Amino acid sequence: MTTPETDPLTGIWRDLAGQEPAVTVLRRAVADPALMTHAWLITGPPGSGRSTAARAFAAALQCPSGGCGECRECHTAYEGSHADVDLVSTEGLQIKVDQARELVQLAARAPSVGRYRVIVIEDADRLNDYSGNGLLKAIEEPSPRTVWLLCAPSVEDVLITLRSRSRQVRLRTPPAASVAQLLTRRDGIEAPMALYAARAAQSHIGQARRLARDEGARIRRHQVVGLAGRITGVGEAVGAAADLMAIAEEEKQAALTERNASERERLVLTLGADPAARTQPPHIRAQLSALEREQKTRATRFTRDVIDRTLIDLLSVYRDALVSSAGGGVELVNQDNAALVGQVARAFSPAGLLGAMDAIGLARERIAANVPPLLALEAMAISLQLPR
Structure with missing residues (x-):
């Protein structure tokens, strides 16, 4: 018989690549009520599978077999259609207090068909002081058989009042x-x-x-990492910042334009109006204005996320150059672009490479703090000029 200790990545856990230690902890809690607690905080770097782990845990808590991955309970809980599992995420910059109050009311209800009522907050780092404190009482004094699963990149990203009342499980960067x-x-x-x-x-x-x-995504990444070898002066730096913004805008348009139009048409049809009409009745215009505000907030977050991802790609070039210049046996991220990595390694001293990495990190922090992205990118790019 398979046990958590011998083969943790089976059943509902099979998509959690490289996360055997964390999965073992979660599987033991499912199997032994004495190890179960009412609130969990699952942290890990972007892309490590935080939401996947939380969904799998929710499914295992409802599954008669503890997470077989095949039964109806597993499928519905993992997908968020189970009556006693609620998946909460936001496409905005923050989770608002009104939504937190709704979750408190939900948490007070007993499970209807499952063993637990499970509430998964996939973006717990986007709880602000008001919404986070709105959840505090419900997490501090939980209803019987209610389980909170909070997900965030790191423990420090979650309000201290919430993380101090949660059991922490940390995911790692998978190989x-x-x-x-x-x-x-x-x-x-x-x-x-x-x-x-x-x-x-x-x-x-x-x-x-x-x-x-997606071949387009590979092309855009190639354009981003190539900037490291092209910034030879202030003019090129300003141009590189503009290129990064253009790449983000292109990706935003590709991802959101069709979706926004579809949402608008669906809303108008739901309200019983003609989507092709040039003007709409006042009550429909009010609904459309609210939808447009939501879409604008989503676009802002999406653009920031795309820019942050491109900066991580750019950072990988300087990281590889530092590894190469140090002569370590560490695997390069950009093995397919060894010529560029060598060019950057020869141009910068190790201290210069660290300075370039710091400049990229500072740009990410500034954009997260609402500095206009183009200004932050221009300041960063000027710091990335290749030494003459």
């Missing part, structure tokens, strides 16, 4: 080989492409899948 094996098994991607994508995405499972399946 690129494990991510490649997952892409091949789950998505049918050929092994060489899967391994390239896993390395280029720095083991971010979602981004690796996207790179492996």
